[in-house]
């Protein structure tokens with residue numbers, strides 16, 4: 223294991239912003255992870271997966287610990303389902319492709335989400351009507367101080383919309399080392415009602431889709447809508463879709479009768495953040511090289527040489543304006559460092 227000093231993180235974050243790690247190492251096994259966690263103080267360690275949900279606004283002191291644990295194995299299976307154990311450093315989309323190859327159903331709607339498998343439970347990744355919580359059996363976390371391994375079952379993870387216990391009461395305490403997913407081998411339950419999936423399948427003349435068809439539709443839609451970070455730096459959705467309570471929703475609807483919304487039950491409503499940002503006139507807006515994507519207002523982009531500070535300044539500008547115009551608070555989905 224090599225610990226690099228003063229290491230550039232530009233190619234380790236999908237925004238492609240420059241920031242330097244005082245120390246940088248990739249841990250490819252549990253022993254290395256433990257030894258690094260013992261060497262550096264807990265508070266000076268930043269865990270880095272695929273860097274697709276972070277904005278680096280400064281150089282990172284201490285150790286940037288890149289997760290390199292690999293492996294996919296079958297824990298148990300029967301005719302109907304399979305329980306897979308996947309190490310944290312596997313790429314999420316590679317796992318989706320593996321499952322499609324083996325006809326394991328359940329995560330086809332989550333195709334093409336960047337990042338690592340170990341990070342997926344942290345914000346309960348989701349797309350096109352499916353979240354990882356729908357298939358997660360459990361995950362294992364390494365406590366950063368005691369170095370004890372703990373298994374978290376579905377209930378322990380306290381999943382919510384882009385949320386889990388790892389972003390709340392256990393924030394920063396555990397490093398996820400592996401994830402177990404329960405997937406179907408047959409009788410697949412397809413979710414095609416969300417977004418344009420059904421339309422794409424129809425356009426392709428597919429009347430009896432399988433999981434491979436659904437994944438292909440999702441990939442086609444995502445490629446047509448979202449900028450590829452390799453071409454235009456970004457971290458996907460920069461903000462969460464705000465959830466507001468009945469009273470606030472009633473006032474909002476009077477002022478914005480045309481606004482789209484999703485009823486979440488129990489008197490709560492989710493408003494698409496992209497719509498708010500677009501209505502406020504930010505679509506395609508630029509502050510230097512920091513910008514709002516021309517087709518997807520929820521995606522902030524780096525047009526070239528923007529710094530993390532500049533992108534964050536743009537994000538704050540948007541937050542302030544949305545608060546002024548709609549009285550709604552936008553919270554970042556990306557993790558700020």
Ligand SMILES: Cc1cc2nc3c(=O)[nH]c(=O)nc-3n(C[C@H](O)[C@H](O)[C@H](O)COP(=O)(O)OP(=O)(O)OC[C@H]3O[C@@H](n4cnc5c(N)ncnc54)[C@H](O)[C@@H]3O)c2cc1C
Pocket residue numbers: 236268269270271272273274275276289310335336337338339340341342344345346347348349396397398399448449450451456457458459557
């Ligand atoms: C083009 C694009 C599209 C996207 N689309 C979606 C989408 O549809 N749905 C969605 O939910 N997300 C989406 N995202 C966001 C992102 O892909 C996910 O949040 C992903 O799970 C982040 O994984 P990562 O490994 O890159 O995390 P990183 O950015 O490396 O880390 C994110 C956070 O998790 C911490 N962390 C990383 N690994 C671990 C670990 N093993 N244990 C503990 N903490 C850890 C980091 O310290 C950081 O705080 C998109 C991003 C991009 C760039």
